[in-house]
Amino acid sequence: MNSDLLRKVYSSESFKKNGHQLIDQLGDHIAQAFDQNRGKVINWKEPSASLEFWRDYLNHGDSELLLQEALKRSTHLHHPKYIAHQVAPAAPITVLTSMISAILNNGTAVYEMGMITNPMERIITELLSEKIGYGVQSSGFLTSGGTLANLTALLTARKAKVSIDIWNQGHSKPLGIIVSEEAHYCVERAAKIMGLGEQGIIKIPVKADFSMDTSLLEKRYKEAVLNGIEVFAIVGSAPSTATGVFDDLKTIGVFAQKYKLWYHVDAAHGGALLFSSKYKGLLSGISASDSVVIDGHKMMMMPGITTALVYRDGRTSNATFSQKADYLLEDSVDADWYNSGKRTFECTKNMMALHWFSLLKTYGEDVFDAYVTTLFDRGIEFGKIVEENPEFELAVRPMSNILCFRYVNDHVDEDALNTININIRRKLLEDGEFYIVQTKLRGVHYLRCTIMNPFTTAEHFKHLLAKILILKN
Ligand SMILES: Cc1ncc(COP(=O)(O)O)c(C=O)c1O
Structure with missing residues (x-):
C-alpha cells in the first residue's frame, strides 16, 4: 500500500504528462501578461481572506486546479504594469534551470x-x-x-x-x-x-x-x-x-x-x-x-x-x-x-x-547590458514625465529604475497630502490593474515604482498617472 503510494509519487509517466501541461500553462501565463498585457497584475485579497481560502482549499479544493488558483491569486511580475518591488520577471530559461536544480537537488x-x-x-x-x-x-x-x-x-x-x-x-x-x-x-x-x-x-x-x-x-x-x-x-x-x-x-x-x-x-x-x-x-x-x-x-x-x-x-x-x-x-x-x-x-x-x-x-553577457540599460533608461524617462506634470512631484530625479513621486495639490497641507497619497496607493492595490509600492522619505509619503519589465513603456506610465488622478478623489 505504502509502496504503491510512493510509486505514484515518483511516476515518470505522470511527471511527463503533468510537466508538459504545466509548461504549456505557464507559457500561456507569460504570453497573457507579457505579450498581451491582459489581466490584473494583482488580485488583492485581505490576508484573513487568503488564509481562509487556502485552509478550505487544503480540505475541499480540487488538486487539478491548484495551478490556476495559484496564478489567479499571486502577483504577476511578467506584466508590464508590475512596477513595484525590485524582483525580476524571471527569464523563461531560468524557470527551466530551476527545474533542473529541483530534480538534481545537488x-x-x-x-x-x-x-x-x-x-x-x-x-x-x-x-x-x-x-x-x-x-x-x-x-x-x-x-x-x-x-x-x-x-x-x-x-x-x-x-x-x-x-x-x-x-x-x-x-x-x-x-x-x-x-x-x-x-x-x-x-x-x-x-x-x-x-x-x-x-x-x-x-x-x-x-x-x-x-x-x-x-x-x-x-x-x-x-x-x-x-x-x-x-x-x-x-x-x-x-x-x-x-x-x-x-x-x-x-x-x-x-x-x-x-x-x-x-x-x-x-x-x-x-x-x-x-x-x-x-x-x-x-x-x-x-x-x-x-x-x-x-x-x-x-x-x-x-x-x-x-x-x-x-x-x-x-x-x-x-x-x-x-x-x-x-x-x-x-x-x-x-x-x-x-x-x-x-x-x-x-x-x-x-x-x-x-x-x-x-x-x-x-552572452550582452543580455545583462540590454536588460539593465533599458530599465535605467525607462526610470529616467518616467522621471521626466513626472517632472513635466504639475500635479505630481518627484522625491528626487531618478538615477536608476527606481522612482519615488507623489500627487501634490497647492490647496492642502502636508498631512493631508500624505493621507491622499496613502489612499491612492491603497486604491491602486485594490483595483489591481497596476502594482506599485510606497515609501516614506523625511516624513513624506511617496508612491514608489521600480521598473522591472523592459516592456513597460511611457504609455503604461502615463496611463498610471491618469488613473491616479481619477483615484485620488
Ligand atoms: C540594496 C539592497 N541590499 C540588500 C537587499 C536584500 O536583498 P535580498 O532580498 O536578496 O535578501 C535589497 C533588497 O531590496 C536591497 O535593495
Whole structure:
C-alpha cells in the first residue's frame, strides 16, 4: 500500500504528462501578461481572506486546479504594469534551470554534491570580479540572497580587521560599522546579529539627493573612536533601496583606505551595471572595495534567490567561518574552492549557478547590458514625465529604475497630502490593474515604482498617472 503510494509519487509517466501541461500553462501565463498585457497584475485579497481560502482549499479544493488558483491569486511580475518591488520577471530559461536544480537537488556545499555548480560559481564570480576590477587574488561564490550575502561579507570584514578573534573567543569590545541612513535595512540587521548594538551602527545622514553625505565621515568616525568603538567596516550603497540613488563610491573608498576599514559595496540592485556600457560609470570607484554583493534575482532576470558575493582577496573569505583562527589565511586563494560550503552560510543550497550560466551561455553577457540599460533608461524617462506634470512631484530625479513621486495639490497641507497619497496607493492595490509600492522619505509619503519589465513603456506610465488622478478623489 505504502509502496504503491510512493510509486505514484515518483511516476515518470505522470511527471511527463503533468510537466508538459504545466509548461504549456505557464507559457500561456507569460504570453497573457507579457505579450498581451491582459489581466490584473494583482488580485488583492485581505490576508484573513487568503488564509481562509487556502485552509478550505487544503480540505475541499480540487488538486487539478491548484495551478490556476495559484496564478489567479499571486502577483504577476511578467506584466508590464508590475512596477513595484525590485524582483525580476524571471527569464523563461531560468524557470527551466530551476527545474533542473529541483530534480538534481545537488546541494553544492561539498564538491561531490556540486561537481557542476562549484566550477560554474567560480567561472561566474571570476567574470564579475574582472568587471569589478579586482586582481588575481579575487574569488567569490553564490549564496541565498542579498541579506545573507551582506551578513557574510560583514563577518568576513570582522574577521579580517578586528584585532581579536571574535569568531572563536566571543567579544565584549564595542565594535562598529559605518553606513548611510538610507542603506537597506538588512545591513543594520546584520550588524545587530553580529552583536554590534545600536551604538555600533554609525549612520551617516544623506544629502538632499539621498546619497551618503560623505563630508560627515571624518567627524562621525572620530566621534565613534573617541567613544571607544573599534570601527572595522564601511558600507556603500549602489544604489540604496528606497530612492535608487548611488553613494559616491570613490570618496567612500578613499576614506576606507585612509582608516584601513573594510570597504563593502552593497550592489544588490545596481551590480548588474558592470555589464552596462551606458551606466557603468555609476559604479565608478567599486574596484577599491574589499567585497561586493550582486543579486541575480533583481536586475539580472533570475528567479529568487541567488546572489553573488565577490571578494578582492579570496583568502579573507576562506577565513570567515574558520574554527581555527586565521589558519586559512596562509592558504592560497584556490584553497578548497570546490567545497563552497566552507565559505557560505548554507549547508544545502539550490543549484543557482545554473541560472547565471545558462543566461550567459545562451545569450552572452550582452543580455545583462540590454536588460539593465533599458530599465535605467525607462526610470529616467518616467522621471521626466513626472517632472513635466504639475500635479505630481518627484522625491528626487531618478538615477536608476527606481522612482519615488507623489500627487501634490497647492490647496492642502502636508498631512493631508500624505493621507491622499496613502489612499491612492491603497486604491491602486485594490483595483489591481497596476502594482506599485510606497515609501516614506523625511516624513513624506511617496508612491514608489521600480521598473522591472523592459516592456513597460511611457504609455503604461502615463496611463498610471491618469488613473491616479481619477483615484485620488
Ligand atoms: C540594496 C539592497 N541590499 C540588500 C537587499 C536584500 O536583498 P535580498 O532580498 O536578496 O535578501 C535589497 C533588497 O531590496 C536591497 O535593495
